[in-house]
Amino acid sequence: MSSATPHGRDLVARPYEVIVVGAGHAGCEAALAAARMGRRTLLVTMNLDLIAQMPCNPSVGGSGKGQLVREIDALGGEMGRNTDRTFIQIRLLNTSKGPAVQALRAQADKRLYSLSMKHVLERTPNLDLKQGHVEQILVEGDQVRGVRLARGERFVAKAVVISSGTFLNGRILSGEFSTPAGRAGEFPARGLSRSLREIGLSLGRLQTNTPPRVDARTIHFERAIPQYGSEVPLYFSFAGPPEQVYSLPINPVYPIAWQAAWRPQVPCFLIHTNATTHRIIRENLHRSPVAPGNIDVVGPRYCPSIEEKIVRFSHKESHQFFLEPEGWATGEVYVQGCFTGLPFDVQLDLLRSIPALEEVEIMRPGYAIEYDFVPPHQIKPSLETWRIHGLFLAGQINGTSGYEEAASQGILAGINAALYVRDEEPLVLRRDQAYLGVLVDDLITKDLTEPYRIMTSRAEYRLLLRQDNADLRLTPIGYRLGLVSEERYQAVEAKRKAIQEEIERLRRVILKPSPELNAFLKRKGVRPLNQAVSAQQLLRRPGMSYEVIQEFAPPKEALPPEVIEQVMLEVRYEGYIRKQQRQVERAKRLENRRIPEDFDYASVIGLRNEAREQLMRHRPRTVGQAARIQGVNPADISVLLVYLERLARASQGAKTRGVQR
Secondary structure, eight states, X not given: OTTOOTTOOBOSSSOOSEEEEOOSHHHHHXXXXXXXXXXXXXXXXXXXXXXXXXXXXXXXXXXTHHHHHHHHHHHTOSHHHHHHHHEEEEEEEOTTSOTTSOEEEEEEOHHHHHHHHHHHHHTOTTEEEEEOOEEEEEEETTEEEEEEETTSOEEEOSEEEEOOTTOTTOEEEETTXXXXXXXXXXXXXXXXXXXXXXXXXXXXXXXXXXXXXEXXXXXXXXXXXXXXXXXXXXXXXXXXXXXXXXXXXXXTTSOOSOOOSSSOOOOEEEEEOOHHHHHHHXXXXXXXXXXXXXXXXXXXXXXXXXHHHHHHTTTOSOOEEEEEESSSSOOEEEEETOOOOOOHHHHHHHHHTSGGGTTOOEEEOOEEEEEEEOOGGGBXXXXXXXXXXTEEEOSGGGTBOSHHHXXXXXXXXXXXXXXXXXXXXXXXXXXXXXXXXXXXXXXXXSOOOSOBOOOGXXXXXXXXXXXXXXXXXXXHHHHHHTOSOHHHHHHHHHHHHHHHHHHHHHHHOEEOOOHHHHHHHHHTTOOOOSSOEEHHHHHTSTTOOTHHHHHHSOOSXXXXXXXXXXXXXXXXXXXXXXXXXXXXXXXXXXXXXXXXXXXXXXXXXXXXXXXXXXXXXXXXSBHHHHHTSTTOOHHHHHHHHHHHHHHHHHHHHHHHHHHHO
16 A cells, blocks of 8 residues: 555454545534445544534524535435434524525534534444544555554555545634644644645645634623524424434523424524724734735635625625524524634624624634645546545535535435445436535536535526425435435335325316305405316415315315425426426436546547646536536537547447447
């Protein structure tokens, strides 16, 4: 092995099949997926007490992100269930908008989230946990062989998943202060960065930042606007309420004027910056290492520092901050929206310029962190690297930002590592199949210049990829892989059948005008009937609900709420859904046209040089992916299609001649 050392030795009688490096959100999902698929799996992390840590915001979900969490759950992953066990508040966002952009967002107790996930990992068969600092990736030729720890131990495996978060050569920046770190108070992984370079991967550099945490006892909550959780039960997992809920007595420092009946929740609080806040920031921009013009490393566009907000949106009179409690019992409060690299004294001044925070005390100052990542043109749609077989990358190492993006890559990498060690075909999700498919496709077809964040606007088929139908889309895949139980799979299929049968019944049922029906419609603010219509046609009217069906044309047996929800959406948006399905079918011509992995773009006459370089760089799996690569235009795709057709005919001709001989 090229990275072996004289002092290294194998510590196990038989090798592991999958090794996962890093126990953040990506690593946890990767390790669980591989172990649950029956592979002997090792999860190595620098600190077993910080598994599934939430170093930034104590929340899960949001627009686009909530869809990912539900997809993880539908595939058999853990993030959704773990959030349901530990959330202190949950809400459904964008309820005034269409179903394509609605998403769940929960505030979690960050300590209990970590503890709960650790318990799940420790109780999972086939999974070992070890604390250690991975220093090197062991390879032999172009095949991964395992990892070596800083203290000398070697562990061997046929597949390795690296999910190192911000630890790769990480450096914390806060004002004039700078120190090597993976997160505040934790050592960076310098050796692992060096090892990735040694095995032939190129690295880039990205930056992100986190806000200050403040003492709840020093906040004037009466000057903030409370943001309460949902009045009705909501859960990320399609399995419903968790068997166990992790909770603690609520810290009495938080004023709670209203409490949900179904589950205790803790409110968040909305405040706003003002002219004084903005003046303090502008006057100290030269002291921030992440202010525009002060740093070459690019930060997240869609989660910008407060310094960047003040510069980019100088016309705005105020910006929103949300005060988010970090748990049930803690008095530590996360200031959402105040991401910063400003020095401590400036952070304190800008916070105290806001009325609700005029006497606030900072418990932990915000900071920026820059770190190495692997530009993702070097990975396949399976998240395996092109250069080293059996080496998979997941999470921020691929240039993404966010727990949800990391966790979704983690479950995919774990699944494909498990499939790889048994020489089975990898799981590749399409853009019309899952937000995870959109995320991975974006990573491998676009040149990443900033941390990538999933958004609903990135999904061209988002009406098909709603958060409410992730189980119908992906649970059969999770079941086939062994990640979803027979009972859960059968429940999803029964749900699918009930939806289809009710939609068909509503198509057949005819409702005729009657005094009772028209009086009902009038009470609901819906135009009365003057002629007979199908139940489907009536449900498509604005303001109409399933209540009219329950009243005047009920099914033989009452339907569960989740079935009614899907029936209403499928009926109401039928025209739009069919339109997107037609778009998917048209796109499949290019998506189904495979490009051989060893395809020689240099031999294709007629390709522009820029297109040739980009295609050789990204090595698309299909013509559809090739068409989405920056620098490749429709004329290049036409040339590529002609060449692939010639190649196919030549191959077929060779086979025919072989048969004739």
